[in-house]
Amino acid sequence: MPPTDALLLFENPLLIVAGVLCGLVLLLVASTISANRQRRAEAEDAALRSAEAERRLADLMRIQSEMTGRMQTMSEIFGERTSHLARLVNERLDSQGQRLGQAMLDTRSKTEESLSKLHERLAVIDRAQTNITALSSEIVSLQSILANKQTRGAFGQGRMEAIIADGLALQSYSFQPTLSNGSRPDCVVSMPNGQPALVIDAKFPLESWQRLGAAETPEALRLANADFARDMGVHIRAIAEKYLIAGETQDTAFLFVPSESIFADIHERFPEIVQRAARARVVIVSPSLLMLSVQVIQALLRDVRMREQAHLIQKEVRELLADIGRLDERVGKLQTHFQQTSRDLSEILISTGKVTRRGEKIDAMEFEENPRIAAD
Structure with missing residues (x-):
């Protein structure tokens, strides 16, 4: 624009106001466009965040359902194990109760036995105390004796x-x-x-x-x-x-x-x-x-x-030796008699064996035509 035109513009106030208004309009249009763009960007961001939230919500719902299933499974397992544990505890308690009852019975019997032995020992101690009392009186009397x-x-x-x-x-x-x-x-x-x-x-x-x-x-x-x-x-x-x-x-x-x-x-x-x-x-x-x-x-x-008394002992020893000699001779004779008796018993056993066999044959009716009794 030539300088003359610019001067003309500055010289005309209406033109200046009109220019200012045009600038303001242009600035308003530019700010409106920028605001619209910002709102569209914010709307897009909100849409994206909403989609991400929906996705995360879906994931949370899925995880919640999985956790619910797992919790239900764990609850069933925990219930089974609790019942099993309760049964074991009851069995153990019953067993311990029986053992405790038996132990109490054994302890009672042992205690009664110990008390009976204690009573016996106390009775012995009482008798010993009585003896000690008697002994103390004897010691006193002994002391009086020793004083003289x-x-x-x-x-x-x-x-x-x-x-x-x-x-x-x-x-x-x-x-x-x-x-x-x-x-x-x-x-x-x-x-x-x-x-x-x-x-x-x-x-x-x-x-x-x-x-x-x-x-x-x-x-x-x-x-x-x-x-x-x-x-x-x-x-x-x-x-x-x-x-x-x-x-x-x-x-x-x-x-x-x-x-x-x-x-x-x-x-x-x-x-x-x-x-x-x-x-x-x-x-x-x-x-x-x-x-x-x-x-x-x-x-x-x-x-x-x-x-x-050595000579008397020697005489007794000689007589003892003579008695031993006679005893040995008589034992020899007795041994001879025993040997003869043993032979006689053997022959008797042979004869009784023959008689037994002959009786068995007679009982079985086994007779020979020409029996040889003498030969048998």
Whole structure:
């Protein structure tokens, strides 16, 4: 457009308004076209989304139907397994109930048996308690006996006398005899072959020993040990001086201790007392050692008696051998008789066999024309 025309346009306002209106119309038409295109695009997108939603809904319906079928199948399987499980549980419960009932019955029977045994044991315990009560009263009486020196000495001597009397013959010992020096030991045992007698003393310083157990302080224990050693030394020296007489008694004497525990404690706690007694030729013996010594003496006496009666034994043996010879001869004769009897029995059996066979033939009517009885 030439410049003059443009100037003309700007100079005419109507033309300017008309141009503006034309521009506005063109912009309105363009925006309308664009809006229509946008609406068509949105409609197409909505259609696509609707189709996709319908497809997804169809898929969901299909999956739901499949899930419904599976759930129904699982429900049937679960119902079957639940019924099976319930049946198994009922069976197990019945079995456990029976086992529990049987176990309760067994437990009850065992409990009743245990209670009966318990009652028996309680009865035994009651009897034992009665015995213990009686024994405690006896111990009290024994304690009262031991409190007295004379009765305590009689108790120890009584144990020693019981051991000697049980193991030796009456003529082999004597209690409280009088020796040539006027002393009277508790027991004297005669030895074989005219040997000197064995002296046994049953006295024991029990008061000193009791003070050992009652000592509560080291000083009291030391004094009690010294007193016991002194009393034992005095007692050992008295036995050696009064009871060891040359040619009349053995050069060794026994000091009897009426308790194994005291005997063990003396050897463990007072070895010097044991050595002093050995030097004085006094042997400290307990009840078990005294029994062993009595058995040895008994064996020696038996051996001496056997040697004294050796010629009688030899005579008896010779007579026994003669009896054995006669018995052997008579057994030989008896054997000969048995052999002859056996032969006779064999011949008798042969004859009885022939008679039996002949009887069977007669019973069967089997006769021969020319019987040969003699030949048979």
